[in-house]
Amino acid sequence: MYFFRTNQIEKVGFFMQHENVTEDKKDFAAPYKAKLGLWMFLVYTIVYAGFIVITAFSPETMGLDIGSINLAIFYGLFLIGFAVILALVYNFLCARCEKRMNVEEEEEEAAK
Amino acid sequence: MNYQPSVWAIIIFFSFVAFVLLISRFYAKRSQSAKGFYTAGGSVPWVVNGIAFAGDYLSAASFLGICGMIAFYGFDGFLYSIGYLAGWMVALFVVAEPLKRMGKYTFADALDSRFKSKGIKIAAGISTLIVSVFYLIPQMVGAGSLVTPLLGWPHWLGVMLVGAVVIFIVATAGMASTTYVQFLKGALLIIFSCVLVFLVLNKGLFTDEYKTLEVDSASPEAITLADPAYTVEKEWTVGDLLFVAVRFADNEQSVWAYNAQKGLLEETLFITHKADGTELFNGASKEDNKFFQVGNLTDIRGVPDTQTGAIGPFAFLGAIKESTVVRWDKAIVMDDGDKITIYYQHPTSGAEVLQPGQKFPLDTLKNKLNFISLMLALFFGTAALPHILIRYYTVKNPAAARKSTIIAIVSIGFFYLLTLFLGFGSMIGGGLDLTNSNMAAPLLAKNFSIAIFAIISAIAFATVLGTVSGLLVASSGAVVHDLIGSSKQKKLSDKMEVSIGKIAAIVVGGIAIVLGILFKNMNVSFLVGWAFAVAASANLPAIIMVLFWKRTTAKGVIASIIVGLVSAMVIILLSQSTYNDVYHLVGVTAPMPIDNPAIISVPLSFLTLVIVSLLTQKKDAAQEA
Numbered sequence A: 001m002y003f004f005r006t007n008q009i010e011k012v013g014f015f016m017q018h019e020n021v022t023e024d025k026k027d028f029a030a031p032y033k034a035k036l037g038l039w040m041f042l043v044y045t046i047v048y049a050g051f052i053v054i055t056a057f058s059p060e061t062m063g064l065d066i067g068s069i070n071l072a073i074f075y076g077l078f079l080i081g082f083a084v085i086l087a088l089v090y091n092f093l094c095a096r097c098e099k100r101m102n103v104e105e106e107e108e109e110a111a112k
Numbered sequence B: 001m002n003y004q005p006s007v008w009a010i011i012i013f014f015s016f017v018a019f020v021l022l023i024s025r026f027y028a029k030r031s032q033s034a035k036g037f038y039t040a041g042g043s044v045p046w047v048v049n050g051i052a053f054a055g056d057y058l059s060a061a062s063f064l065g066i067c068g069m070i071a072f073y074g075f076d077g078f079l080y081s082i083g084y085l086a087g088w089m090v091a092l093f094v095v096a097e098p099l100k101r102m103g104k105y106t107f108a109d110a111l112d113s114r115f116k117s118k119g120i121k122i123a124a125g126i127s128t129l130i131v132s133v134f135y136l137i138p139q140m141v142g143a144g145s146l147v148t149p150l151l152g153w154p155h156w157l158g159v160m161l162v163g164a165v166v167i168f169i170v171a172t173a174g175m176a177s178t179t180y181v182q183f184l185k186g187a188l189l190i191i192f193s194c195v196l197v198f199l200v201l202n203k204g205l206f207t208d209e210y211k212t213l214e215v216d217s218a219s220p221e222a223i224t225l226a227d228p229a230y231t232v233e234k235e236w237t238v239g240d241l242l243f244v245a246v247r248f249a250d251n252e253q254s255v256w257a258y259n260a261q262k263g264l265l266e267e268t269l270f271i272t273h274k275a276d277g278t279e280l281f282n283g284a285s286k287e288d289n290k291f292f293q294v295g296n297l298t299d300i301r302g303v304p305d306t307q308t309g310a311i312g313p314f315a316f317l318g319a320i321k322e323s324t325v326v327r328w329d330k331a332i333v334m335d336d337g338d339k340i341t342i343y344y345q346h347p348t349s350g351a352e353v354l355q356p357g358q359k360f361p362l363d364t365l366k367n368k369l370n371f372i373s374l375m376l377a378l379f380f381g382t383a384a385l386p387h388i389l390i391r392y393y394t395v396k397n398p399a400a401a402r403k404s405t406i407i408a409i410v411s412i413g414f415f416y417l418l419t420l421f422l423g424f425g426s427m428i429g430g431g432l433d434l435t436n437s438n439m440a441a442p443l444l445a446k447n448f449s450i451a452i453f454a455i456i457s458a459i460a461f462a463t464v465l466g467t468v469s470g471l472l473v474a475s476s477g478a479v480v481h482d483l484i485g486s487s488k489q490k491k492l493s494d495k496m497e498v499s500i501g502k503i504a505a506i507v508v509g510g511i512a513i514v515l516g517i518l519f520k521n522m523n524v525s526f527l528v529g530w531a532f533a534v535a536a537s538a539n540l541p542a543i544i545m546v547l548f549w550k551r552t553t554a555k556g557v558i559a560s561i562i563v564g565l566v567s568a569m570v571i572i573l574l575s576q577s578t579y580n581d582v583y584h585l586v587g588v589t590a591p592m593p594i595d596n597p598a599i600i601s602v603p604l605s606f607l608t609l610v611i612v613s614l615l616t617q618k619k620d621a622a623q624e625a
Helices: A030-057 A059-063 A071-111 B007-028 B034-042 B046-057 B060-073 B075-102 B107-112 B118-151 B155-203 B313-321 B365-384 B386-394 B398-428 B437-448 B450-487 B494-518 B524-538 B540-548 B554-573 B576-582 B598-615 B617-624
Strands: B212-218 B223-225 B230-238 B241-248 B253-259 B264-267 B269-273 B279-281 B296-300 B324-335 B338-349
Touching: A030 A059, A030 A071, A030 B075, A030 B365, A059 A071, A071 B075, A071 B398, B007 B118, B007 B155, B007 B450, B034 B155, B034 B386, B034 B450, B034 B494, B046 B155, B046 B386, B046 B398, B046 B450, B060 B075, B060 B118, B060 B398, B060 B437, B060 B450, B060 B524, B075 B107, B075 B365, B075 B386, B075 B398, B075 B540, B107 B118, B107 B386, B107 B450, B107 B540, B118 B155, B118 B386, B118 B437, B118 B450, B118 B494, B118 B524, B118 B554, B155 B313, B155 B386, B155 B398, B155 B437, B155 B450, B155 B494, B212 B253, B223 B230, B223 B241, B230 B324, B241 B324, B241 B338, B253 B338, B264 B338, B313 B398, B324 B398, B365 B386, B365 B524, B365 B540, B365 B598, B386 B450, B398 B437, B437 B450, B450 B494, B524 B540, B524 B554, B524 B598, B540 B554, B540 B598, B554 B598, B598 B617
Parallel strands: none
Antiparallel strands: B212 B223, B212 B264, B230 B241, B241 B253, B253 B264, B269 B279, B269 B338, B296 B324, B324 B338
C-alpha cells in the first residue's frame, strides 16, 4: 500500500484525515517540464488532427481494411493507446529531471 | 418500455446509496475548514486522486451516453471516447502542473495569480457556474433514465433522488467525501465494465430474426396477406416507405413495414400518441410490456441463423464488419388525430456501422464543420472543466498533480476501449430501448442477469452521484471564493466560507434538478458535448494564455472569458439541435448553421484575448507595478 502512504497524512484505516499538507517548494525542473509538455502536446495534436481531417474529408478512407478491422477502429484505438504511452513517457522524463535538477539545486543552495 | 423493478436491484442500489452516505458522514467532521471542504486539505494521495479523476470524468455521458450512441449509431459514438481521452493530453501536458502551482481553491486563483483582479475572479466564477450547470443537466437526465428501470420510479423522481443524495454528500463533507465516492465509483465502474465485456465476448455473436408476414399480393391499391388470420386495415406512405396497420384474429392491432424486395411485411415497434395525451406502446399500455428490447444481426459473414460462440475482441469487431446489423429508423404518421411514431428495421452492413457517418453525416461542408467543431470541443474542453480543475488542488504538489493525471489517463483510456464492446454488444445483443438511447449498457447487463444489471445500474447511478457532487463543490467554490470573496473588502471567516458554500451547493443542486427533468429525452453524451464546448470557449484560452503568453493582461483575460462564454451559448441556443430537441420547433430553420460552437467560439475567445491584451498593455503594466 505504498501509494496510499505519505508522511503528512494521518491514516484512519484506508482513508485519511485531511489537513493542509500542500507543498510550496520551488520546482527547478518546471521550465524543462513545461517545454517538454508543449512538444508532446504538439505531437499528439498532429496525430489527433490527422484523425479528424481524414474522418471529415475522406470518410471512405476510414473504411479501408486493416487486418480484421478497418482504419477508423484502428486509428481510434491507436489514439487511445498512443495517449497512454505518451503520458507514461512524459512522466518518466519529468520524474528523471525532477530528481536530477531539484537535488542538484538543493545541494548547491546548501553548499552556499 | 416498461421496466419491472427487482428485489435484487433495489437491495444493491440502496446498499450502495447507504454506503455513499456513510462515507459522507465519516468525512463530515474532517471538513470543517474551508481548505478541508473545498480541496480535502490538499492531502489526497495521487493514486486515489487519479482514480477519483476517472470517477469524476467517467460520468453519465461516458458510461450511459457513449455506450448508447455506439449501440444506436456504431462508430460515431466511439468518436466521443476518442475525443474525451484526447482532452486529457491537454490537461497533462499543458495545464496540470502550472495550475497546481498557481492556484489554491479554484482555477480562477490560477488565472488571477499574476493580476489580482476582481474582474477575472467574477468572470471566471460566472463561467464556472454556467459550465457546471451545462454539465449537470446530462448527469441528472442520466440519473432519471437509470432509476426508471432499476426501481420502477418515474424519471422526475429519479432526478429528485439524485439531487437530494448529492446535496447531502456535498453539504456534509465537501471535497473529501466527493473524492472517496469518486474513487470507489471509478474503480467499480472499470471493474464491472470489464466483467460485462468479458460476458459479451464469451457469448460471442449470434443472429436473430423478427416476425414477418407473407404478402399475397401488393397492388398499388391494397396489400393482401397470405395468412387469412391477419387483415390489413390501413396503409400509410412516408416517402418511399409503406406502413401497414394489421389486425389479428384476436383483435390485436399492429403496424408493419412493407419490404417490396422480399414481398414481406416486417415487424415494427410503434408508439401511439393519442389526442387526449395518453400513449400506447405497440398498441397496449406501457405496463403490458409489449414494447420490447431490440438489437440483432440477421447474418454473420452472410450466414443466417448462426452463432460464433466465445470470440476475441478483434475477431468480435471483424465479424461485425462482415455481418448485417439491424438498426432502427423512425417515421411519424398521423391517424385520425393520433400521432404514431413507427420504429422500423433498417438492415445495415457491419462495415458501414464501423465507419463514421451514421450519427454525424459528413456529406456537406456544414456537417464537416459541425464534426470538426465537436472534436475540437472535446479536445479542449476537458482541461477547462471546473470539477476536473479543482481536483488539482486536492493533492500536495505539482508532481502529484501530474501523476494523478497519468493514472486518470490510463484508467479512462482503458474504460473507453471497453465502451466499444459494450456499445456494439448492445447493438447486436438486444440491448436497445428505442425510446431511450441512454439505457444501452444497463440493458445489455440485464440480458445476462438481473444481479449484474442491478450492480451496473447502481454503479452508473453512483457515477452520476459522484460527478454531480464534484460539480456542486466546484460551483460552491466559485460562489464563495470567486464571486463573494472578490466583492468583499474583508475576508470571510472559515466557518462562513463553508456555510455559504453549502447554501450555494443546495441552490445549484436545485437548479440542476429542474433542468434534469426538463431535458428528459436527450442523449446525455450529446448534452455533455455542449458543456465541453462552453468550457473550451470560456476557460481554456484564458488558462493557456495566462500560462504561456507574458503580454496577457487582466482585461484580456476577462474579455476572453466573456466572449467565449457568450458566443458559445448564443450558437448553442440558436442551433438547429436546440430548436428541434429543446424548443420542439420542428420544421423551423434555426439561424445558426452549426450545432457545435467550438470551431467559432474558441478561436474568437483566443483572438479577443490577444487583441484586448495588446490594446491594454500599458494600462495594466502600470497597475501591476
